[in-house]
Amino acid sequence: MEMKPIHSGKLRGVGYDARTRTLRVELEGGVLIDYANVGEEIWRRLATSASAWSYYRDNVEEELTGRRVPGAGAMAGTKKNPLDDLF
16 A cells, blocks of 8 residues: 655654555554545545544544554655654
8 A cells, every 4th residue: 555644743644555445544653543434535535635644533534444564564664864852
């Protein structure tokens, strides 16, 4: 699943598999959570939201049941910005 980098709140990336209707979110620390049976409209709104963290909390985290995925995170290969620790 291709992940789109997002830096909003604790979100670090989002991805969607239309075939399986699975939404995957990556949170700080590489935590991956999969949500099953998610419509494309929710994915589209999350991926394009000006405030993705708020949209995620209100429309995904509170409304759908997620399953934590073991692993270091789909975006783990990206380098961490050393300035992130300053803020």
